[in-house]
Amino acid sequence: MRVLWALVRGPVGVASTAFVAVVAALAMAAPWVSRTDPNQITNDVLLAPLTQAVLGTDELGRDVLVGLLYGLRVSLLVGLLAAAFATLVGIAIGALAGYFGGWIDTALMRITEVFQVMPSFILAAVIVALLGPGLTRVVMVIAILSWPEAARVMRGEVLRVKQLEYVDAVRCLGIGELSVMIREVIPNALGPVLAVGTLIIGRAILLEASLSFFGLSSPDSVSWGRMANSGQQFLFAAWWLSVFPGIAIFVTVLMFNLFGDTVGRALNPRYARS
Amino acid sequence: MRRYVLSRAAAAVFIIAVVMVVNFLLTHVVPGNPVDALVGEFPAPPEYVEKVKRDFGLDRPLLVQLWLYAAALAQGNLGFSFANREAVLPLILRHAGNTLLLMIPALSAAAIGGILLGSAAARRAGGLYDAALTAVTLAGYATPVFWLAQVLIVIFAVTLHWLPAQGMLSIDQGSGTLASVVKDYLRHLVLPGFAIAISYMAVVARVCRASLLEAMRQDFVLLALSKGLWPARVFWRHVLPNALIPVITVIGYNFGFALTGAILTETVFGWPGLGYLFITSIAKRDYPVLEGIFLLASVAVVLANLLTDLAYAAVDPRVRRSLLGAAA
Numbered sequence: 001m002r003v004l005w006a007l008v009r010g011p012v013g014v015a016s017t018a019f020v021a022v023v024a025a026l027a028m029a030a031p032w033v034s035r036t037d038p039n040q041i042t043n044d045v046l047l048a049p050l051t052q053a054v055l056g057t058d059e060l061g062r063d064v065l066v067g068l069l070y071g072l073r074v075s076l077l078v079g080l081l082a083a084a085f086a087t088l089v090g091i092a093i094g095a096l097a098g099y100f101g102g103w104i105d106t107a108l109m110r111i112t113e114v115f116q117v118m119p120s121f122i123l124a125a126v127i128v129a130l131l132g133p134g135l136t137r138v139v140m141v142i143a144i145l146s147w148p149e150a151a152r153v154m155r156g157e158v159l160r161v162k163q164l165e166y167v168d169a170v171r172c173l174g175i176g177e178l179s180v181m182i183r184e185v186i187p188n189a190l191g192p193v194l195a196v197g198t199l200i201i202g203r204a205i206l207l208e209a210s211l212s213f214f215g216l217s218s219p220d221s222v223s224w225g226r227m228a229n230s231g232q233q234f235l236f237a238a239w240w241l242s243v244f245p246g247i248a249i250f251v252t253v254l255m256f257n258l259f260g261d262t263v264g265r266a267l268n269p270r271y272a273r274s
Numbered sequence: 275m276r277r278y279v280l281s282r283a284a285a286a287v288f289i290i291a292v293v294m295v296v297n298f299l300l301t302h303v304v305p306g307n308p309v310d311a312l313v314g315e316f317p318a319p320p321e322y323v324e325k326v327k328r329d330f331g332l333d334r335p336l337l338v339q340l341w342l343y344a345a346a347l348a349q350g351n352l353g354f355s356f357a358n359r360e361a362v363l364p365l366i367l368r369h370a371g372n373t374l375l376l377m378i379p380a381l382s383a384a385a386i387g388g389i390l391l392g393s394a395a396a397r398r399a400g401g402l403y404d405a406a407l408t409a410v411t412l413a414g415y416a417t418p419v420f421w422l423a424q425v426l427i428v429i430f431a432v433t434l435h436w437l438p439a440q441g442m443l444s445i446d447q448g449s450g451t452l453a454s455v456v457k458d459y460l461r462h463l464v465l466p467g468f469a470i471a472i473s474y475m476a477v478v479a480r481v482c483r484a485s486l487l488e489a490m491r492q493d494f495v496l497l498a499l500s501k502g503l504w505p506a507r508v509f510w511r512h513v514l515p516n517a518l519i520p521v522i523t524v525i526g527y528n529f530g531f532a533l534t535g536a537i538l539t540e541t542v543f544g545w546p547g548l549g550y551l552f553i554t555s556i557a558k559r560d561y562p563v564l565e566g567i568f569l570l571a572s573v574a575v576v577l578a579n580l581l582t583d584l585a586y587a588a589v590d591p592r593v594r595r596s597l598l599g600a601a602a
Contacts, residue, residue: 114292121534126564239428246421254416
């Protein structure tokens with residue numbers, strides 16, 4: 001409860017938390033908000049914004065605003081799932097490395113370093129190009145490329161928590177190392193990694209948009225990156241086809257990043273106390 | 275010192291080896307047949323398919339195949355692109371040259387501009403300048419670079435007609451003098467260069483500002499000032515050199531980020547570099563080219579990181595002295 005209150009402290013916290021709540025509701029309620037099918041082809045092609053369609057229509061007469069609404073569902077789904085998987089992997093690897101130390105730590109951190117150095121967008125694009133596009137694959141690929149930061153933060157926090165006295169006390173009760181780690185250390189080390197996980201959402205949305213801009217999204221779902229890409233050939237005639245999806249990506253990622261910062265502060269006990 | 279250089283170099287070699295194994299495994303995850311990944315989905319002559327199967331030992335154990343693959347790479351053989359009727363390595367290197375023509379000026383401008391902006395912000399800490407810098411950095415993290423590129427085209431090429439929207443050189447440059455070709459290239463460079471540079475510059479400026487403020491708080495600065503040195507001299511001679519180490523780190527370690535930005539930007543501007551090659555190869559399912567670009571991009575990023583580590587060492591006078599000592 002205290003964490004929830006800390007979330008809505010300050011204008012940035014209120015704005016970003018409200019934004020996240022509203023887009024989440026919009027994404028879930030999309031079929032009720034707009035009864036138009038986003039792939040509905042009509043004769044009203046390339047209408048300018050603020051005419052019959054608020055944000056205009058594309059070369060096949062599809063409504064850009066409806067497209068943005070359905071694209072939001074894809075963006076949020078990919079962002080949330082990828083960030084959730086990445087955080088889980090990061091928690092597991094960071095906890096093992098930090099708790100057991102020694103060669104386990106060295107080996108796991110070397111692997112983490114490799115994943116941090118590899119140019120992730122290029123690798124993601126190559127993997128999706130080889131495997132063929134698909135929502136599940138995009139989620140998995142983004143998750144595989146996003147966990148290193150979570151692992152590093154988790155490892156650092158586990159290193160701190162495992163030295164606390166209560167951990168020694170539990171160990172004196174004769175409880176096995178693995179269960180000390182899982183039951184006692186991990187739950188108390190989750191704060192910072194959850195904040196990083198929230199920040200991964202924004203990056204995952206951006207990565208998905210870039211992949212679908214390269215034509216690497218599933219062809220039957222609407223996505224912001226693909227809308228921006230198909231608008232590319234109409235830059236001279238119909239700017240709104242590229243500009244609006246880009247604004248949608250920008251605002252969503254910005255708000256999720258601010259929300260991540262807010263969550264980070266709310267979960268940081270030093271900040272909450274002051 | 276020598277140990278530091280050796281350990282960084284060893285880490286770089288290890289990462290490149292892992293990247294190579296990842297690249298090798300990628301050819302085996304393709305649904306269907308590794309031949310497709312090695313040849314691409316392009317009608318290739320059956321003799322060539324047989325040769326690939328034989329050369330890469332596709333009927334032999336995985337480890338043998340990995341060894342043959344590594345041996346081929348060591349000889350600079352990244353495969354053949356049937357879509358382009360050319361070996362992959364020279365094809366990629368030619369496009370990489372154009373990418374560097376885009377990236378080097380953009381990143382140099384971003385680094386210099388970032389240091390200047392960061393210094394200005396540090397001298398007026400807490401002001402409007404600071405707030406603007408924070409806003410630009412936050413925006414930079416959230417802006418899809420392909421969209422920024424499109425917006426720049428809509429404003430400066432389509433609406434204002436100030437700058438060209440597409441390509442690296444105009445078509446009618448065949449007979450131009452060197453000066454006119456350079457001028458034409460620079461005009462084409464402005465928009466894509468800006469798209470890549472802006473968020474990089476903001477990151478550099480922010481790190482530079484923070485590390486300058488940190489350096490200004492040090493005791494030796496107070497000592498220099500109380501000795502009666504000119505504040506400007508203290509800044510240039512004592513504060514800035516000490517603050518540059520984190521700045522060098524952020525410049526070098528963000529090379530991969532800038533390369534990704536360049537690849538996305540090129541596709542919007544039709545700049546004939548790696549990004550353009552990458553997106554056309556996706557469309558043609560020309561897998562050897564895609565894998566080659568990933569491999570060379572990884573090597574470039576690892577080398578940039580290694581150079582950063584070495585530059586970091588060279589800037590630190592303690593390390594520099596021990597380097598000279600080791601050389602003597």
